[in-house]
Amino acid sequence: MPAEQPDPHAAWNTWRLDVFGSPYLVWHDGPDFDRLLALGAADPVGVESMLAAGLAAQDPLAAQSIAALADARIAPAGAAAMLAGMTATGALLIGVAQARFALTGDQSAAESIVSVLLSDEHWGVRLDAARALADFVPTPALIRALGEAVCDREYLVRYHAANTLLRYAGKVPDISTRPKLFAKITRPDKGKPSKTDRAGWQSVAEKLTAKLRSR
Numbered sequence: 020m021p022a023e024q025p026d027p028h029a030a031w032n033t034w035r036l037d038v039f040g041s042p043y044l045v046w047h048d049g050p051d052f053d054r055l056l057a058l059g060a061a062d063p064v065g066v067e068s069m070l071a072a073g074l075a076a077q078d079p080l081a082a083q084s085i086a087a088l089a090d091a092r093i094a095p096a097g098a099a100a101m102l103a104g105m106t107a108t109g110a111l112l113i114g115v116a117q118a119r120f121a122l123t124g125d126q127s128a129a130e131s132i133v134s135v136l137l138s139d140e141h142w143g144v145r146l147d148a149a150r151a152l153a154d155f156v157p158t159p160a161l162i163r164a165l166g167e168a169v170c171d172r173e174y175l176v177r178y179h180a181a182n183t184l185l186r187y188a189g190k191v192p193d194i195s196t197r198p199k200l201f202a203k204i205t206r207p208d209k210g211k212p213s214k215t216d217r218a219g220w221q222s223v224a225e226k227l228t229a230k231l232r233s234r
Contacts, residue, residue, distance in 0.1 A: 050084075056093070090168040129152060132151050145176045
């Protein structure tokens with residue numbers, strides 16, 4: 020019987036668990052970066068090494084960690100080089116775009132996130148894209164893409180796209196505080212959406228984007 024091969028990403032997985040907790044909690048509650056930031060200040064070389072291992076493991080959390088460190092002005096010295104030339108899709112592509120934006124302030128990073136938002140990726144990844152776009156300046160292209168996402172086949176994608184548009188408009192970023200609009204994007208409760216349902220989504224998209232487009 021052939022010997023079991025060692026996990027090439029074992030060091031990253033162990034460090035990830037120690038710094039962020041269980042993968043389920045990271046997924047369910049979102050990552051808590053407090054311990055990462057403390058380590059980034061105390062041991063920047065060690066943190067950089069582990070995040071490089073995380074990127075090699077294609078873990079989106081490694082890219083998100085670079086963004087968090089950059090926002091705190093303690094990004095690893097080699098962060099830009101680690102990200103350069105990375106081939107990424109889905110959640111990793113979102114994380115890499117967020118990290119590049121945090122490092123450089125280059126708004127064009129949003130283009131990668133839009134490509135995920137309007138793709139056939141899993142709805143959980145698409146809603147992350149809708150949320151990630153809230154950090155960017157509301158350009159016509161982003162407003163248009165989020166308007167399309169308000170008509171997405173999955174309710175939670177519609178919900179988060181609508182919230183990002185509300186944030187762009189300087190409003191409370193929670194569509195549930197607008198009962199008439201919220202009722203339209205939650206339909207149907209079950210089953211396949213009807214033409215009426217889709218028309219309702221479209222009307223919400225038009226409502227939320229109209230004033231932004233006129234600015």
